[in-house]
Amino acid sequence: MPVIDLRSDTKTRPTPEMYQAMVEAPVGDDMDGEDPTVNRLQERVAEMFGKEAALFGVSGTMTNQLGIRCHCGPGDELLIHRTGHIANYEGGAPAAMSGITCRLVGGERGMPTPEDFEAELHPEAQHYPRTRLVCLENSTNMGGGAAWPIDRFREAAGWARERGFRVHLDGARLFNACVARGYTPADLTAEVDTISICFSKGLGCPMGSMLIGSADDICKAFRARKLFGGALRQSGIIAGAALFALDHHIDRLSEDHANARLMADQIAAMPGLRCDPATVETNILFFELDSEIGTPQQLATAVRERGVVMMPAGPRTIRVCTHLDVTRDDIKQAAGVLGEELENLRQSAKPVSLVRQG
Ligand SMILES: Cc1ncc(COP(=O)(O)O)c(C=O)c1O
Structure with missing residues (x-):
């Protein structure tokens, strides 16, 4: 893969x-x-x-x-x-x-x-x-x-x-x-x-x-x-x-920055994740995951199984870094996988509702 x-x-x-x-x-x-x-x-x-x-x-x-x-x-x-x-x-x-x-x-x-x-x-x-x-x-x-x-x-x-x-x-x-x-x-x-x-x-x-x-x-x-x-x-x-x-490879760094911004825009639109695209100036961004949904490690493991690798960087934080080996299409694909795995994690974190017996 x-x-x-x-x-x-x-x-x-x-x-x-x-x-x-x-x-x-x-x-x-x-x-x-x-x-x-x-x-x-x-x-x-x-x-x-x-x-x-x-x-x-x-x-x-x-x-x-x-x-x-x-x-x-x-x-x-x-x-x-x-x-x-x-x-x-x-x-x-x-x-x-x-x-x-x-x-x-x-x-x-x-x-x-x-x-x-x-x-x-x-x-x-x-x-x-x-x-x-x-x-x-x-x-x-x-x-x-x-x-x-x-x-x-x-x-x-x-x-x-x-x-x-x-x-x-x-x-x-x-x-x-x-x-x-x-x-x-x-x-x-x-x-x-x-x-x-x-x-x-x-x-x-x-x-x-x-x-x-x-x-x-x-x-x-x-x-x-x-x-x-x-x-x-x-x-x-x-x-x-x-x-x-x-x-x-210097002038092309602007592509990495645009890709980081695109990723930030996508993340900011996902309920349960927090990221401020306005602060993304270069190729690094951090985003936070709501603790009720899961841990950064759980989300990073889930996306990794689908070929997207991100770095947990704190109790609620994940780091993303764009570079020469990542294209705009890769970013779109990574954002898609992230959104789907976030949803899966949210579903698995839902409390099981208590069903009244008899
Ligand atoms: C800001 C900064 N300074 C220095 C370094 C150290 O570079 P190296 O890994 O080549 O020792 C890094 C590595 O990521 C870095 O991010």
Whole structure:
């Protein structure tokens, strides 16, 4: 049975054209800086962001962790939204790899304001960790794919700089935000010190990420990458896919966004599910299931048996993520299956009516 996998944009497989670009990429020993395709990719991305340098990494987790390690060390802390990937889904790496603690702050849909940051600041004293860094995420994963408005982003980054903190951007899905809001990566990140981007999400590559920043920071990250076991050899085969994706897979992200919006519209019309299509800006959406009908796990299991895969993401919540391997027709089919299985679940949840005997 063909599967429509809506769990994550990491589920994509390389297209035949991307495979071809990988096969044709000239390669060398990247650990010694001799891979021409990796070098070309690093130069191109640095230029795209208006920064001095960029460094290829295996994953978004790695390039996030290299980034924060450029700015802080043991005993320091970083400030991040309470749903941020760096704090929640990277295996405790800030503490485990670099001795850094995370102070969590609030904010709507993963986007803290200067006031949200101020509310959690502590005095400068021996009792406290030293605050060094602010981490922002764009688009926000657990914030429902929200894309920061550029003014609000600049305000948050500007606040950090005024306070003397450095700024790291987790841009695993930055191109989704750029396409949704119409800004360029360089417009957005002028006030940011380091940026991590992923090729393995909306851009459809099998793996690969990039850390972007000043020559000085990238030099520090280069040493740490070796330490973390991330210095590779002929990684040009992967960089070839990334170059292909930069040429062919950025503009098409708007299709994923339109598909997510279509799915949200369909879900919003199903009694028993709650979703606000107006909040769907990129390729991620969350919806809630009425608890009288069943659990997200029950609904996800039922649709999975019919070839539609979704991610339960909380006691009442399910996440849907659109991507390169999901067409508009797939979305229509997935919505149809969801509606039918919701109805089946509702029927099976109905209390059995008490029949008076005699
Ligand atoms: C916002 C965000 N940052 C970072 C990452 C980490 O990327 P990776 O899975 O390549 O380590 C992810 C992964 O989904 C993510 O959603």
